[in-house]
Amino acid sequence: MTTLEEKMAMRKLAIEGKPFGPGSHTPHEGKAMTGAQAIIASLEAEGVDTIFGYPGGQAIKIYDALYDSKQIHHVLARHEQGATHMADGYARATGKVGVVLVTSGPGATNTVTGIATAYMDSIPMVVITGQVTRGVIGTDSFQESDIVGITMPVVKHSFLLQSTDDLTRTFREAFYIASTGRPGPVLIDIPSDLSGAEMVFHYPDSVSLPSYKPTYRGNARQVKQAADLIQKAQRPLLYAGGGIVTSHACAELTELAERMQIPVVTTLMGKGAMRCSNPLNLGPVGMHGSKYANMAVTECDLLIAVGARFSDRVTGKVSEFAPHAKVIHIDIDPAEIGKIINPVVPIVGDAKGVLAAINERLSKADAQSIDRAWVEDVFSWRKRWPFYTSDFSDYPNAIAPEVVLHKLSQKLDPEASIVTTEVGQHQMWAHQNIHREHARTFISSGGLGTMGFGFPAAIGAKIGCPESEVVCVAGDGSFQMNSQEMATAKINDVPVKVLIIDNRALGMVHQWQSLFYNKRYSFTELADNPDFVKLADAYGWRARRVEKPEDLDAALDEMLASKEPFLLDVMIPRDQTVYPMVAPGAPIDDIIGALDVTLGGVRVSEKGFGKPAAAPTAPEPDEKGGDE
Structure with missing residues (x-):
């Protein structure tokens, strides 16, 4: 197993321009084996301890070889996108390269969103996709897709393996490229006939890529x-x-x-x-x-x-x-x-x-x-101009999301906890109100803004850092993008926690519609959400719903004390808005909704000192109310 400290040492060697890698230290050196076995041996030589994936026909030989590995733990996701986000969360939390293994066609194309997410945020990942046999590539054979062409804009590099002679060198280069310079995802597409071909295993000690020489030392x-x-x-x-x-x-x-x-x-x-x-x-x-x-x-x-x-x-x-x-x-x-x-x-x-x-x-x-x-x-x-004050509330009788996340922040041990987020209003409230003392303890999709990222990323982070408490802050819209991964967490005994900030809407777009589109709420209200507590029960999770501010502390304590996966559904008003905010295209000192304590803790609506903003309209008492 390669520790984070060892990876840092490898990075230092890369900075110094020295070769690194296990090479002859692997016990498989010089052995005859199939291409599939060489793939697993290559992963073991790279120190890989966890793979996230989903099997299929063109990857079946690789999965058969994986069955015999004593080093690599495989996590079976319920969707390939979920597997890719898990590998991403694992990489962000540990600093190691995340590894994904899927089959061809739809298995491969289902990883695209996860690959793009990692690419935009510079996350090291190696994605291994099965491919149809070399003889039928380009004939539209069953479950064939040009995954190298499809992912070209969102990978740091990609390989279509053509010969077992190139197999181990390809894996060595893939991990090197993914983890050095500006990190990013690398894809290896492997025709299934190569997985069954015979070869002799030799893993290279070093990498020589004349066209890839990252600059580490500043001028x-x-x-x-x-x-x-x-x-x-x-x-x-x-x-x-x-x-x-x-x-x-x-x-x-x-x-x-x-x-x-x-x-x-x-x-x-x-x-x-x-x-x-x-x-x-x-x-x-x-x-x-x-x-x-x-x-x-x-x-x-x-x-x-x-x-x-x-x-x-x-x-x-x-x-x-x-x-x-x-x-x-x-x-x-x-x-x-x-x-x-x-x-x-x-x-x-x-x-x-x-x-x-x-x-x-x-x-x-x-x-x-x-x-x-x-x-x-x-x-x-x-x-x-603080983000929030305890004596202010947009909706005095409802749960304030800022309070929820501030309380969560206070209850988490900053030395042994990781927070992941989905994407939307809750993401920004978490960014504003959850304090972090260490790098790699706040994991969120930035560049691509991927709904459905945070929950599977939390599973990956918990697997990579089992001693840390891992909480995913989600919105009700985002969570439904990959809620099937509740099964993955339960079956693999991964006690992640999910805190849903539930406003029964695609909250961020709903907010924009309120502020900039005359409250024309075009398809952003999620009035028919499932009962998340019952959904959690169906997957064997513990769960609770909170609707009153006075019940919040006890519910958070119950969630964090649980030794099992736990979902906490926290109900907030649908019209709750993330402030402060800069309107799209405005300069960043032109701020809407910042609290000004010198004006008695009211929100200001204009640049500089401004004037008090109009109070938001409270929702009807029986209104269902939301997320991203």
């Missing part, structure tokens, strides 16, 4: 320029993305922030890159970020972006994003630099190494923060 001159700008800045700001997590650069980020007293804003993928308890961490930025974080971006004179890609959900109107700031952009992917924002100092390299080099220069110069008033100003904004 020394650019590092010096960045350090000089940081020393001169009066209002610097760090903008931390998922690259911090991937490169294990949390300590280096925190060192830079604390040395120079630089506030930090984080993306959805960057949550956990800095401890939430660190006062310099301002948390979420962008469309549903805090007013104080967005103001910090607007007022800063130097923006240091690390491992972040300037997503439209962060920048809002690009021409007015960080209008007073010089930009330093650090990213291992050169394609991201200059794609949205043109930096004055671009640095291509691994975040950990580049930040360490900058810190070293600042340390040697005994650099100090120039303007202490900048941090004091930002802290005062945080006090004035």
Whole structure:
């Protein structure tokens, strides 16, 4: 089994340009075997301990070989999309490469959404698909699909295996490509006749890919320029993305922030890159970020972006994003630099190494923060415009989702818990209100925004980190995308918890229809949801429904105390809205619905100080009410 520490060591060797891999250390070296057996032996040589998948005719030989493996545990999902999200969640939680094994045709095409999700969020994954025999490829034979062509835009690389001579090298390269540089999914399509062919097993020690040479070390001159700008800045700001997590650069980020007293804003993928308890961490930025974080971006004179890609959900109107700031952009992917924002100092390299080099220069110069008033100003904004206050409620007699997730955050052990989310309003409430102290403990679909991701990802995360409490925060719409995986959790004895923020609607689209489409609720109300408690019972889960605020604490305690899979259905008003919010296409300092404690804890509706927003219309008492 390859531990996370061993994977980090491998990454260090890759950064140093040294070969790595088990090669001759595998017990299968030099043995005659079938292609299917060589596939399993290759996975074992890579240290794979878990595969998520679903068998079928063109993968049956591989599954037969897997039957004999003493190292690899196979998790049978109930849908190939669920298997891919499980592998994704496993990868995000552990730092290892997630592995998926499915058959050809519909089995392969069912993985596409999961592959695209991993691609958008730079998650290392190897997806193995069975394929029809080489002799009938291209003839529209039974369960044939061109999965290499279909997935071409959403993989880091793909292979269509043509010979057993290439089998072990292909697997070695696939894992190397998936886990180095900017990580991502790699697909290996294997014709079934190769699975039955005879071969002699040899696993290569190293990889030689002349066309693939990720840049890990930042250019020394650019590092010096960045350090000089940081020393001169009066209002610097760090903008931390998922690259911090991937490169294990949390300590280096925190060192830079604390040395120079630089506030930090984080993306959805960057949550956990800095401890939430660190006062310099301002948390979420962008469309549903805090007013104080967005103001910090607007007022800063130097923006240091690390491992972040300037997503439209962060920048809002690009021409007015960080209008007073010089930009330093650090990213291992050169394609991201200059794609949205043109930096004055671009640095291509691994975040950990580049930040360490900058810190070293600042340390040697005994650099100090120039303007202490900048941090004091930002802290005062945080006090004035909090996400939520205990004495405020949009609906006084109903359960407030912010309260639900704040209470959940308080009850979870930050040292031994992982939160995953589905996609929608609940995702943003979780991002705003659940505090995380460590990287890889908040798992969410960012770039693709995949409904149906969070629940199977929670199963994968729990399998990868069995000692951690794993809770999926879901919406009633998202949860129904892959609810069949309740069977997977139960049968495999995976005690994940699902907390449904239930408003009987596709809540985020419903919110947009309310704010921007004159309340024309076109097909976003889920009045005929199933009874989730009864659904849970059908799958052998424990479950409970909460409708009153006074019952919430006990229900959360019951959920977290359960040693079995548990579903908690929490009912909130359908018209509950995620605030604050930046309207699509608006600059990020043009914020709707931020709470202003100086105005008595009311929501403001306009840019700057603004005026109080109109109170939301309460739903009818008997109205069923929702999600994404």
